[in-house]
Amino acid sequence: MSTVVRPSLIEIAPQSMRPTALPDHVYAVLKQRILSCAVQPNERLIEKKLCEELRISRTPLREALNRLSHEELVSFQPHAGYRVAGITLAGFRNLIELRSIVEPQAAALAAERATPGDIAALRAQATLPYDPSEDRSFVQYCQANSRFHLLVVRCARNPMLENIVMSALDMYQRPTYLRIGRQMDPGNPSSKHHAIVDAIEQHDAEAARKVMYRHIRGGGERIMTALRDARIA
Amino acid sequence: MSTVVRPSLIEIAPQSMRPTALPDHVYAVLKQRILSCAVQPNERLIEKKLCEELRISRTPLREALNRLSHEELVSFQPHAGYRVAGITLAGFRNLIELRSIVEPQAAALAAERATPGDIAALRAQATLPYDPSEDRSFVQYCQANSRFHLLVVRCARNPMLENIVMSALDMYQRPTYLRIGRQMDPGNPSSKHHAIVDAIEQHDAEAARKVMYRHIRGGGERIMTALRDARIA
DNA sequence: ACAAAATATCTTGTATACAAGTATACAATC
DNA sequence: GATTGTATACTTGTATACAAGATATTTTGT
Numbered sequence: 396m397s398t399v400v401r402p403s404l405i406e407i408a409p410q411s412m413r414p415t416a417l418p419d420h421v422y423a424v425l426k427q428r429i430l431s432c433a434v435q436p437n438e439r440l441i442e443k444k445l446c447e448e449l450r451i452s453r454t455p456l457r458e459a460l461n462r463l464s465h466e467e468l469v470s471f472q473p474h475a476g477y478r479v480a481g482i483t484l485a486g487f488r489n490l491i492e493l494r495s496i497v498e499p500q501a502a503a504l505a506a507e508r509a510t511p512g513d514i515a516a517l518r519a520q521a522t523l524p525y526d527p528s529e530d531r532s533f534v535q536y537c538q539a540n541s542r543f544h545l546l547v548v549r550c551a552r553n554p555m556l557e558n559i560v561m562s563a564l565d566m567y568q569r570p571t572y573l574r575i576g577r578q579m580d581p582g583n584p585s586s587k588h589h590a591i592v593d594a595i596e597q598h599d600a601e602a603a604r605k606v607m608y609r610h611i612r613g614g615g616e617r618i619m620t621a622l623r624d625a626r627i628a
Numbered sequence: 629m630s631t632v633v634r635p636s637l638i639e640i641a642p643q644s645m646r647p648t649a650l651p652d653h654v655y656a657v658l659k660q661r662i663l664s665c666a667v668q669p670n671e672r673l674i675e676k677k678l679c680e681e682l683r684i685s686r687t688p689l690r691e692a693l694n695r696l697s698h699e700e701l702v703s704f705q706p707h708a709g710y711r712v713a714g715i716t717l718a719g720f721r722n723l724i725e726l727r728s729i730v731e732p733q734a735a736a737l738a739a740e741r742a743t744p745g746d747i748a749a750l751r752a753q754a755t756l757p758y759d760p761s762e763d764r765s766f767v768q769y770c771q772a773n774s775r776f777h778l779l780v781v782r783c784a785r786n787p788m789l790e791n792i793v794m795s796a797l798d799m800y801q802r803p804t805y806l807r808i809g810r811q812m813d814p815g816n817p818s819s820k821h822h823a824i825v826d827a828i829e830q831h832d833a834e835a836a837r838k839v840m841y842r843h844i845r846g847g848g849e850r851i852m853t854a855l856r857d858a859r860i861a
Numbered sequence: 862a863c864a865a866a867a868t869a870t871c872t873t874g875t876a877t878a879c880a881a882g883t884a885t886a887c888a889a890t891c
Numbered sequence: 892g893a894t895t896g897t898a899t900a901c902t903t904g905t906a907t908a909c910a911a912g913a914t915a916t917t918t919t920g921t
Contacts, residue, residue: 416706417905442680442873452906453873454687458694465698473649474912475875489786496733496789553722556729559792650875675903686903707882707903803883866892874911881904891894 413498421459429468430480440469440477466562471487482627484619487570489614494563495608497556499543502591502607503600506548513550514596520546521588524602533569536569543588552593574621584614629654630806654682654692662701662712673702674712681799701793714830717855720803724848727796730789731777734843735824735840736833739782746783747829753779770801783828795797806853817847 425445428434440460449456464471470478481613509517510592520543541564548560587610594603658678661667666852675686682689697704703711744749753776758769774797781793820843827836 441871443871454905454907457691457873461691461694462698463696475914476872492737492786493788493792496730500729538763553725555722555796559726563788615731674901676901685874685886690903709902835880863921865914865918865920866914867918870914872911872913874909876909877907879904879906881902883900883902885898885900887896887898889896891892 403612417451418455418458418462420463421451421455423424424449425459425463426468426565430572432569432572434479435478436569437481438479440479440514442477451473460486466565469564482569482622484622486516486566487615487619487622490566491611491619494560494567495611495615497559497618498548498611499604499608501548501551501553501556501560502595502603504553504556504609505547506595506598506600506603507522509550509595509598513546517543517546517550517595518589521592522585523583523588524584533572537571540571540584541565541568547591547595570618570622570627573627574618574625584610650684650688651691651695654684654688655695657682658692658696659701659798661831662696662797663805665802665805667712669712669802670714671712673709673712686790696827700712700800701798715802715806715855717852719799720848720852720855723796723799724852727793727800728844730792730796731781731811731844732837732841734781734784734786734789734793735828735836737786737835738780738788739828739831741785742783742828744829747825750776750783750825750828753823754764754825755818756816756821758816759834766805770804773817774798774801775805780824780828803851803855807858820846 407470425440434440442456442460446453446456460469460471460477462478463469468480470480505513520539521534523543525532544564545557545561548557551557587606589608591603591610594600594606658673666675675689675693679686679689693702693704693710696702697710698753701713703713738746753772756769756772758765777797778790778794783791784790820839823839824836824843827833827839
């Protein structure tokens with residue numbers, strides 16, 4: 396393949412993702428498009444079109460699509476192709492259940508294992524930027540929220556938990572985004588976040604668990620009713 | 629590709645896996661070889677050799693290898709190739725932690741949601757076949773144990789939890805197998821399994837959670853000390 | 862006009878050729 | 892003798908051609 400620049404790959408990739416190899420590039424770009432709803436849920440993904448658009452061949456593209464389908468961000472049927480994963484109420488309910496199982500326990504472990512440096516990082520990320528007057532801030536808000544939750548899990552020092560939560564947060568992003576796009580009150584979670592950091596700072600595992608549980612359940616319920624009302628899923 | 633039979637693909641694939649497409653075949657065969665330690669931990673996996681051996685091309689093989697590396701059963705470095713994942717004490721500790729977070733909660737949900745049919749299926753799978761005189765029964769024992777734990781999670785009616793536990797059980801198999809292969813007492817878990825089914829049958833979520841937690845922690849600790857003593861990891 | 866079947870087109874599935882990067886072995890030098 | 896540079900062989904990375912299966916359309920029969 397030639398060494399021409401691929402402008403379409405530079406795009407809006409967030410600084411958190413630092414792809415190096417071609418399949419990673421493609422994966423990051425497609426994931427970004429999906430999570431930001433730049434491509435609609437259930438929209439079909441045609442290999443050939445994506446290849447031409449991204450100026451790559453099918454091999455690295457398919458690798459990226461396979462990864463995305465494993466993370467259930469795209470659905471796949473043999474010989475029938477790939478689609479952007481749909482958003483369903485049942486799926487979101489399962490997602491909330493998963494998060495409310497894993498993250499509170501991870502927060503409890505974080506309370507036991509977090510270093511002073513960890514706690515400073517958490518505190519810095521606890522307050523979310525949210526400015527209703529700017530449209531662009533929606534996506535940034537979601538991403539900042541994800542970063543905080545990921546940072547908490549990271550304090551538990553268990554990469555397996557980290558991967559699970561990372562994937563769960565990715566799946567959580569679209570419903571959050573759709574809901575905020577319609578109903579302007581994100582129910583500012585910054586205070587909850589600071590309460591979680593407080594508990595971790597005091598090494599109070601039980602408190603960290605409880606606050607995180609209530610935070611996830613509360614936010615999840617609000618998004619779920621919004622989705623139901625808007626008949627999105 | 630020609631339509632000749634591929635004898636190497638039929639092999640020892642367990643009946644639980646029903647692969648249809650070529651990448652699924654390959655995935656199942658490789659996974660089986662890895663989990664049964666037919667290929668050693670850290671052993672290198674050369675694409676060309678596997679292609680010739682399995683009579684397939686590199687495309688479906690690479691798809692299978694990618695899946696396996698995503699499940700952390702094989703490790704991968706760009707341009708340096710694939711290896712069977714190694715077994716480390718830290719990794720196993722993380723795995724126990726993950727299981728002891730997810731499975732007890734899943735058991736609690738199972739106690740709330742299991743149908744009479746579910747409970748009958750659990751009861752049927754609770755007693756594990758173990759005959760120390762037969763070498764072959766080791767693998768079967770491990771698989772039967774995995775099936776029981778998977779069946780419990782299935783009662784929670786949450787496919788995401790199911791996938792996580794399925795992957796965790798796969799990763800758990802090799803340490804279990806290695807340990808039993810050295811030290812003959814598997815510490816018969818059948819009684820614990822029946823206690824779990826009892827709790828689920830009585831819809832006692834709290835009891836189900838506690839028994840499952842102790843079961844996983846106990847078994848995990850025993851395997852971990854055995855690994856440490858044998859200097860496997 | 863409606864339904865069913867056949868065909869044409871499009872999409873994915875697999876194989877393979879070629880490009881690029883890595884590791885190893887050997888030789889030269891310190 | 893150890894170490895570093897270099898060349899070669901080997902392995903993976905990407906692209907593309909061809910095969911097989913699915914879908915949509917059209918045509919034909921009732």
